[in-house]
Amino acid sequence: MSLRNKSISMGIASCLILLVLTLPSAAAPGVTDSTIVFGQTACFSGPNKNLGLWYRAGILTAFQEQNDRGGVYGRLLRLVSLDDAYEPDLAAANAERFVSENNVFAVIGGVGTPTAKRIVPVLRTAQIPFVGPFTGADFLREAKKYPHIINLRAGYFDEIYEQVHHMIDDLGKRRFGIIYQDDAFGRSVLRNYKEVLDSRDLPILAKTSYSRNTHAVHASLFALDKADLDAILIVGAYAANAEIINLANSLGHKYIIANLSFVLSRELEKRIHSPSDRIVVTEVMPDAQNVNSHVVRQFQQAVKLSPEDHQHPFNEVCLEGYILGRYLIAVLDRMAGELTGALPASLPREYKTEVLGNMGDKLTREQFLKDAMSPAKPVVIGDWVIHFKSGENAGSSYIRLIHLGDDHSEKENHP
Numbered sequence: 001m002s003l004r005n006k007s008i009s010m011g012i013a014s015c016l017i018l019l020v021l022t023l024p025s026a027a028a029p030g031v032t033d034s035t036i037v038f039g040q041t042a043c044f045s046g047p048n049k050n051l052g053l054w055y056r057a058g059i060l061t062a063f064q065e066q067n068d069r070g071g072v073y074g075r076l077l078r079l080v081s082l083d084d085a086y087e088p089d090l091a092a093a094n095a096e097r098f099v100s101e102n103n104v105f106a107v108i109g110g111v112g113t114p115t116a117k118r119i120v121p122v123l124r125t126a127q128i129p130f131v132g133p134f135t136g137a138d139f140l141r142e143a144k145k146y147p148h149i150i151n152l153r154a155g156y157f158d159e160i161y162e163q164v165h166h167m168i169d170d171l172g173k174r175r176f177g178i179i180y181q182d183d184a185f186g187r188s189v190l191r192n193y194k195e196v197l198d199s200r201d202l203p204i205l206a207k208t209s210y211s212r213n214t215h216a217v218h219a220s221l222f223a224l225d226k227a228d229l230d231a232i233l234i235v236g237a238y239a240a241n242a243e244i245i246n247l248a249n250s251l252g253h254k255y256i257i258a259n260l261s262f263v264l265s266r267e268l269e270k271r272i273h274s275p276s277d278r279i280v281v282t283e284v285m286p287d288a289q290n291v292n293s294h295v296v297r298q299f300q301q302a303v304k305l306s307p308e309d310h311q312h313p314f315n316e317v318c319l320e321g322y323i324l325g326r327y328l329i330a331v332l333d334r335m336a337g338e339l340t341g342a343l344p345a346s347l348p349r350e351y352k353t354e355v356l357g358n359m360g361d362k363l364t365r366e367q368f369l370k371d372a373m374s375p376a377k378p379v380v381i382g383d384w385v386i387h388f389k390s391g392e393n394a395g396s397s398y399i400r401l402i403h404l405g406d407d408h409s410e411k412e413n414h415p
Contacts, residue, residue: 040056042115061321061325066325092119099128104128105129105368106128106129110132129150132152136151138157150372159399162282179207186209186236229255231257232256241263249273268281288315294383295382297382
């Protein structure tokens with residue numbers, strides 16, 4: 001480029017910068033000159049609090065890693081977390097607060113089906129994105145009804161399908177029962193379980209339930225005694241499931257006992273007095289301690305570099321939170337790239353950063369949802385790929401099936 005043409009190009013670029021800097025900017029909700037703020041309602045108290053605490057910790061690890069690099073759009077990432085104790089009424093109140101204050105860009109990292117069921121309509125009405133709920137409930141995957149929901153994990157139907165077919169085809173089991181948490185979570189999974197068993201011409205021979213957030217679960221096991229079962233699914237969190245499994249073992253039952261990813265396999269195993277290969281768990285994330293995985297290595301390195309008071313275990317819940325955080329960052333980066341791509345290539349990087357810093361009104365929830373679930377633009381985090389099919393809002397169907405015996409055998413489904 002000649003000196004004259006280069007001068008003209010820089011002059012145009014300078015005019016563009018001045019125009020952007022002087023135009024009034026109505027920042028999108030949750031976006032300030034220095035931050036992009038996300039909201040979270042999850043359980044940080046009660047018997048299942050570790051799920052919320054660890055999920056938040058993983059998100060914060062990803063945010064801290066990015067903030068140390070200057071953030072996104074020249075803005076730091078912040079997370080406002082409110083405790084709902086895994087109670088739907090508290091979750092709904094938290095969601096209403098996010099709506100009324102309108103100070104978060106999106107709500108992320110919710111924990112549980114009953115809480116999600118209450119907050120989803122609130123967020124849908126306010127057109128606030130709901131990203132990465134820690135649940136595989138079917139209703140969250142109704143993309144036409146809930147276009148503002150972004151699921152990053154496999155569904156409970158996917159998990160149950162793998163479990164049931166494994167128990168029938170590999171283990172020879174035919175007599176199935178279920179113990180489920182009596183709420184939206186348990187009833188949703190009960191429907192999935194029946195659907196999968198129906199496809200194999202097998203009935204649910206016995207079913208019983210218990211209340212959410214209680215340790216009074218023993219009676220639910222006794223109710224199955226007369227059915228002569230050889231396999232049961234327990235639908236709950238790690239504390240309740242562990243109590244039922246320990247009682248079954250103490251009574252000498254030889255059931256194959258299946259558990260969903262909500263229990264977190266390592267957390268469940270800690271609470272079981274006699275782990276065995278009769279206990280099956282499905283996970284929807286890679287093994288958080290397997291450094292053969294690129295995303296796991298990135299996760300572990302990020303945790304090690306975190307401030308001491310932010311460090312946390314290498315487990316699948318923390319890893320899922322980290323992947324959620326990295327996914328959000330990737331989508332925001334993509335949006336930033338699209339904006340700067342319209343600027344002259346010769347424009348110095350610091351000018352582009354300055355321009356982005358004054359384009360908060362371009363960072364909209366609508367554009368985020370469009371970019372976040374684009375079938376043509378999968379998000380790659382290390383060796384972990386989040387890919388949405390056209391018309392769908394679930395980006396993964398990965399399942400890992402584990403037996404909690406001495407050999408801790410695993411079986412992976414790579415869709």
